[in-house]
Amino acid sequence: MKNVNGTFLYMKIANSIERQINDGVLRLGDKLPSIRVLHKEYGVSISTVQEAYYYLESKSLISSRPKSGYFVIHDKNCILRSPKTTNPPQEKVSKDACDLFSNFYQNTRRHGVVNFAWALPAPELLPIAKLKKSLHETIREVADGGTNYDTIEGSVDLRRQIAQRTLLWGGNLSEKDVVITSGCINALSLAFMAITEPGDTIVVESPVYFGVLQLANQLGLNIIELPTCPIDGMDIDALRTTLKYKKVSAILIVTNFNNPIGSIMPDENKKKLVKLLEQYQVPLIEDDIYGDLYFGKNRPSTCKYYDESGLVIWCSSFSKTLAPGYRIGWVAPGRYMDKILKLKRYHSIATNSIFQNAIYNFLVNGRYDHHLRKLRTTYCSNSHKILRGIKKYFPEDTLVSNPKGGFLIWIELNEKVDTQKLHERANKYDIDFCPGRMFTLQNQYNNCLRLSFGMLWDEKVERALQKIGELANEMINEAEEIEVLSN
Structure with a gap:
């Protein structure tokens, strides 16, 4: 259904809510009015309000919680720059990544580790x-x-x-x-x-x-x-x-x-x-x-x-x-x-x-569809949590992908950070992730890493993310001190 100006009515509702989110009137975690409330307030059908909420979900601005309603999941203060298009060198390839994978597979299943490495859903999220x-x-x-x-x-x-x-x-x-x-x-x-x-x-x-x-x-x-x-x-x-x-x-x-x-x-x-x-x-x-x-x-x-x-x-x-x-x-x-x-x-x-x-x-x-809806809601929520954590804990010049699905995120750190060495340091704190060098046969992505957020998010996961950020900052500071001394 359209109004007299030719605009779909659901977009009028969606745009109004999106504007309030961007202006900070509606903030992260705020509950939105119920579908029935907006149905009466705007004088439109329930399906029109649902379309508006579906649209806002598609933009990762809001998320539904079973039996609770819709909530704001967008943090207007959490804006992270995305990495540029990659430019892989066309040189003779190396087998180092295959060796890295073999070592990773052997060591990543240690008990008690906060596992950002495995691209698998945590058992707690499965039926x-x-x-x-x-x-x-x-x-x-x-x-x-x-x-x-x-x-x-x-x-x-x-x-x-x-x-x-x-x-x-x-x-x-x-x-x-x-x-x-x-x-x-x-x-x-x-x-x-x-x-x-x-x-x-x-x-x-x-x-x-x-x-x-x-x-x-x-x-x-x-x-x-x-x-x-x-x-x-x-x-x-x-x-x-x-x-x-x-x-x-x-x-x-x-x-x-x-x-x-x-x-x-x-x-x-x-x-x-x-x-x-x-x-x-x-x-x-x-x-x-x-x-x-x-x-x-x-x-x-x-x-x-x-x-x-x-x-x-x-x-x-x-x-x-x-x-x-x-x-x-x-x-x-x-x-x-x-x-x-x-x-x-x-x-x-x-x-x-x-x-x-x-x-x-x-x-x-x-x-299956019922399970998928719950799983997608969890992953979407986790994606916002990990983005907020990266914004809060990681170096200021960190670049981050902003996935619209799945449960993996790609991070590009300052070139002073070697993520294979960062991985070694993180392992000492029982934290695991995938260094970027694993995802290529070229000599590149040495300052990148992949994190999985396919887990049940809790304080232990949050602390582990914070520790990765702290270790990355430490490595930058160490590199800068060496540069000063060398000059």
């Missing part, structure tokens, strides 16, 4: 009791107690549920388009093996998830890292130039809430990207594992939505949202379906049928 119930029901109902192999494609019921959920981003997949895998990394691995050979070159964003670096190294692939914006993702023009002058066998992108930089590629760029890969006939592996963890009103779309030629291999899993240990992921391979099925037959034959059916039961009973 453990309901998952147990779903498992028990599955074991009772599945033929042979789940001891037999499932089909290579995976549970048809689960694949149908996954296909139905693509409607949230405009997808039109069926169960025949989906193959169940052992987590998303298995989906990526099958995709790479289906479209590349050892010695081939792939293109990735920079920084890039260190698991991809490990995987590419094991498969004997060469990597080109391209400039990436913390807001909009990979630089499409840089990709166009690369495809023009180099032979590229595959592109891998985390389009929604990138790990580690947090970017979300705009729909227009996704469309341009798909047209570009169709022009050069280069397949795209789209890692959409964080897509369901949006903070706004609607789930972001995918490159797969624009794919008409089958060149987009869409991958995801339930590891970031529901059950990391179940290792249930999937791939929609497009034109590479036969190759993916053959590779899965060779490498794993089948995926655990008990866990597949347990997740199917969880989805079909409507529990």
